[in-house]
Amino acid sequence: MKIIKSNLFYNLICFLAIGIVFSSCKENKKTTVATSAFAAADTIIASIKNPEFPDKTFNIMDFGAVADGVTNNTEAINKAIDSCSNSGGGKVIIPSGDFLTGPIVLKSNVNLHLEEGATVLFSKDKNDYLPVVLTSYEGTEMMNYSPLVRAYKQKNIAVTGKGVFDGQAGNDNWWPMNGNKRFGYQEGEPSQRDDHNLPRLRKMNENNTPVAERVFGEGHQFRPSFFEPFECENVLVQGVTFTNAPFWILHPMKCNYVRVDGVTVRSHGPNNDGCDPEFSKNVHIDNCVFDTGDDCIAIKSGRNDEGRRINIPSENIVVENCNMKDGHGGVVIGSEISAGVRNVYVRNCKMDSPELERAIRIKTNTIRGGFVENVFVKNIQVGQVKEAVLKINTYYAIYDNQEGHFIPSIKNIHLEDVQVENSGEYGILIKGRSDNPVKNVTLTNVTIKGAKTPVSVENSEPIVFKNTTINGKQY
Template identity: 55%
Template structure:
């Protein structure tokens, strides 16, 4: 009997040790998860390692050899097309654009092609809409058949635009910009009463209705006779994309628009374009995007992360995630790094570090904008080592009631959470350090300012429906602030 009792005691001891071991593992796991949440930057290296730069074979295809003439007057569309097709057919390489000016319509990239502009090369894009054939593209978070983007790639792999040359969209108050249909904040984009514009009832309002009612994309036919401006550079559904070193000026609409892409690198690009809706870079429904060493001097947001509009975004349901912005300079623009307003499919894991922003025309440094028609979730916006000269309105603005097209209320309540700004210095903070306007049933959650120094702010905070805001080692107008009140 004693023997059996001893065995039972031993079994109980072994069982107890097992329970203690599992409990210990679980505690360590929970502790690890807590540490991970405390330091979301631990994920950055792993995300960056997943972003693959395209590789190209060593072969050059000079557009001059395919009939291009560098006088800025001779149309070179067919020459670019022939060189690109030959390069791709042979297995890829560089399509080289030598020094000089080249007039062309739309350029469509193929697999394994690097469009390379040598220093002194400038591609002048035609201002005639008829030089941009109908393609499957997107306008403000809604897919459609419309004028081709100036540079376009659809479902391609391993593509690039590189070199020290210039891409000139030639948009101005006479070409493309008047289609916006109005002046904006004192800017004259060339529109006059009676001119056609995107606001006409057969243009943007029709597209919005089509997207909301699930009209198939192939039946959303715009282009000729309509006035929706094309994007400048749009890789659509592409994998392994590189845009490096080029200068981009005078864009009709959004400038860099990778949509439904995976593994995108934008490196050393210099953007100067002050037209309407001239966002610098708009990753949409895209994963693993690295934007670094760039200069943005734009007529709208410098970087605006998108994920579809309303019903369409929810239907596509591809989050924009793992977006890294590093070592960039933001000059003019409505916002430095912005999420929305088209973000219905959701955005997560946005990392911004080592950037500078400085302009009397820069409205906000970091901005999230959405509404209850959009729905969607923004989870994880992490910003560190940011140096800001001047912003007009706010260092951080989060608005869950954003609206520019009339009533934007609905039943799809958005959620914004986990926004951290640390190691931030601002010389002139404008009206607010933080301007946050949430929804009562969906408060903005977990906003942190850590080691932040902001001078010349009119008011520290304007907060509505914000839950768990932490202010740590933060000085506003030379006064230490311990809590948001």
């Protein structure tokens, strides 16, 4: 597959979008920014070609796999993948049945295919995820337990089918490491918040410690990601279901050309984000169901100093035809956002749950910094959210002081054709910074009902309302 250079591709998309906006406005003054911009989204989608594989199959049963839910099939599955890749590629089949395994290592030109009725059960033995490998935790690279499904510097890879990946995480396994009693943590037990874990990793980030020296794994409490393609190109995840995840579920890290299609994520553990593209570009998330314990989709680009050093913005990301249920947010940008995010398109999605906190959310602070620009949201149906339809927060903090010297830049956020039945505490909630207020937020053809406070805005240019009604009042 021919790869288009990032800057050239970005410039092409910008030129295309601007040209269409200009042309459309000449022909029809009622054409809106969001409507015109989605031509650029279609260009991004067209650039992402599904990987193609030779017509060869490798059944894991032929490599010694046993479908009893007890026998460890790590060696059999990975032998099948190696054989497939070494022979030029094809399809590795996991047939109907229960297959226990440790980490699966995906290789170039391999389609790992789960047939209907196949359940891949990941081992609860943490030693199975050693030795440590290069991975990332909340926006900082490190050496840690292997992700459950991992690909590193591979091309033309896929995970497809109608089967289930069951991480078997829970209150008796990975989740207590979070340090939250709701997830099985017991007072006095070690957790990720202890000095030898997160505080140590944060200091390594700040000091630019070489990644090879950031060794954690055994004796530490960092949970692994579920599926993490790292520095991969041309990635497809299609049809499968992910459940009971230790940590983030789909985490394309430094990837280019990624499609997530028809995937179901149902996992309610701590930090169980559904899909987190990080330092990644040209990503299409389509026709998926997200029912999660954290953000449904969270677009990221590194944490603090590390994000600024790596300096790869996440860009050209299209989310469409998805159903967001439980979660901290439907489509979220941040908080690990220090390299910036731009060109995000969300359309034709449904978001509805008493446990869904926000529909569209942007979160950062002055330690993260970063920028967010060119976010287009169109044709979204929101049943119920807890806090707000749109929340922009530049004071985001959880554990510690989050005030620094990197003022975020947020601009060009457009919502159009959005219908909301119950918006919870706020309709629109914006907390910008006086040093650099939020700029160019528009709402067009938006109807919001049930907001206790219709609009709360601090340090933002005036929102532009066009044919927008909140609690029956025209804005």
